[in-house]
Amino acid sequence: MRIVGLTGGIASGKSTVSNLFKAHDFPVVDADLVARDVLKKGNTGWKKVVSAFGDDILQPDGEVDRPKLGQIIFSNPEKRKLLNRVLAPYIWFGIVWEVLKLWMEGFKIIVVDVPLLFEAKMDKWTKPIVLVWVDSETQLQRLMLRDSTSEDDAQNKINAQMSLDLKKTKADLVIDNTGSLKDLREQFRSILVIVTKPLTWTEFGFSRRGVALFLLSIVVGVLMYFQSSLYTSSL
Numbered sequence: 001m002r003i004v005g006l007t008g009g010i011a012s013g014k015s016t017v018s019n020l021f022k023a024h025d026f027p028v029v030d031a032d033l034v035a036r037d038v039l040k041k042g043n044t045g046w047k048k049v050v051s052a053f054g055d056d057i058l059q060p061d062g063e064v065d066r067p068k069l070g071q072i073i074f075s076n077p078e079k080r081k082l083l084n085r086v087l088a089p090y091i092w093f094g095i096v097w098e099v100l101k102l103w104m105e106g107f108k109i110i111v112v113d114v115p116l117l118f119e120a121k122m123d124k125w126t127k128p129i130v131l132v133w134v135d136s137e138t139q140l141q142r143l144m145l146r147d148s149t150s151e152d153d154a155q156n157k158i159n160a161q162m163s164l165d166l167k168k169t170k171a172d173l174v175i176d177n178t179g180s181l182k183d184l185r186e187q188f189r190s191i192l193v194i195v196t197k198p199l200t201w202t203e204f205g206f207s208r209r210g211v212a213l214f215l216l217s218i219v220v221g222v223l224m225y226f227q228s229s230l231y232t233s234s235l
């Protein structure tokens with residue numbers, strides 16, 4: 001099995017690239033969706049966050065007021081670390097669970113879209129790592145436009161993440177999304193060629209078929225062993 005890591009910075013274009021993967025029938029695990037689920041009213045992540053941040057972060061219906069929690073964590077590094085510490089194990093487990101389900105369905109190539117792939121040290125589980133890079137001015141403008149936020153709020157969110165230039169040095173493949181969507185689609189085509197290369201032996205070994213073959217060969221080996229010992233004892 002090949003787990004392709006898709007990462008980038010806030011509003012760098014990960015969802016846009018993830019939609020291109022989906023359009024080519026790749027299964028995509030979206031860490032933001034997993035994190036949303038973890039934070040739903042009544043779930044363990046929700047309980048932990050409420051006990052760490054208090055009832056003030058809740059809406060009248062009991063759900064987390066996401067923009068309010070966002071305001072708190074993006075302007076205060078200590079609170080952000082606290083939220084990350086509280087939620088990280090549940091998000092990690094949620095991603096692994098989603099990958100496992102897709103593995104059981106027999107998918108050989110799975111894309112995981114994780115904005116904080118490097119920050120959360122999940123990069124060691126994915127290969128290759130595709131980074132959606134964008135220059136800082138374009139990133140700021142796109143974030144302000146998409147979320148209708150002030151420059152200060154947008155910059156706080158950008159500053160809360162590892163810089164895209166540093167991420168660039170750690171990634172295997174880089175998509176420069178500073179240009180048009182047409183440019184992006186062209187780069188995506190070259191990425192697709194690399195991502196869909198035949199599986200290495202190790203990747204095959206971890207695929208559902210690889211594991212099934214391994215188990216089958218053990219069963220056959222054991223049967224042959226017993227058959228040959230029965231044969232020699234009957235002589």
Ligand SMILES: CC(C)(COP(=O)(O)OP(=O)(O)OC[C@H]1O[C@@H](n2cnc3c(N)ncnc32)[C@H](O)[C@@H]1O)[C@@H](O)C(=O)NCCC(=O)NCCS
Nearest residue numbers: 009010031032035066067069070084087114115116160161
């Ligand atoms: C703070 C929350 C409630 C704000 O919710 P909101 O709906 O406004 O934003 P959304 O979830 O769509 O996130 C948008 C983007 O913010 C960035 N982001 C989210 N959390 C963090 C964080 N802890 N540190 C840095 N950047 C973050 C990511 O790039 C993400 O794609 C939410 O982002 C959250 O629960 N964050 C903690 C969980 C987390 O770490 N998520 C990232 C998954 S790896």
Ligand SMILES: Nc1ncnc2c1ncn2[C@@H]1O[C@H](COP(=O)(O)OP(=O)(O)OP(=O)(O)O)[C@@H](O)[C@H]1O
Nearest residue numbers: 009010011012013014015016142146179180181184
């Ligand atoms: N090449 C492009 N040209 C113009 N606009 C773009 C381009 N790529 C993405 N966008 C726009 O920029 C915004 C951010 O893109 P997108 O939502 O894909 O980023 P993201 O990395 O998934 O963000 P987040 O981290 O918040 O989930 C969106 O409004 C999207 O439509």
